[in-house]
Amino acid sequence: MSGRPSLARAVLETARAAHAPGAVRTWRRIARAWGLDTDAARRVIGATSVEQLDRWAAGDASDTPLEAVERLGHLMGIWAALARTFGPRSPYADAWITIPNAHPTFGGAPPLALIADGDLDGLRAVRAHLTAPLAASNSDR
DSSP states (O other): OOSSOOHHHHHHHHHHHHHHHHHHHHHHHHHHHTTOOHHHHHHHHTOSSHHHHHHHHHTOOTTOOHHHHHHHHHHHHHHHHHHHHHOTTOHHHHHHTTSOOOSTTTTTSOHHHHHHTOOHHHHHHHHHHHHHHHHHHHHTO
């Protein structure tokens, strides 16, 4: 095996460098709309410090872990599903994430609790909860 990176790895690194900074900046705006402070927003995507989060947002994505990129993808998916469900400018789209939810996925806690605990499975669960009805309604067409 040669010391050259694989084509897939090179594509992934290019995508990370191209998209991570914008996704971090977008996440910061979403986090503010959801009432998260900068430290909580940092923890949700796995940045080790606010300074690291600032570097990622400024365009230095070289140390952005793949898990952070996955987290950002789930967060963008959650935000998009809320916008499709409630309307892109609906205040309920941002409020829903903070309201206690009786669905078994949330156990009476607000969806934001699953997101903010820092567990990747929590992000996946919230996204799946929101996107399942959207996928079902699209399959009926």
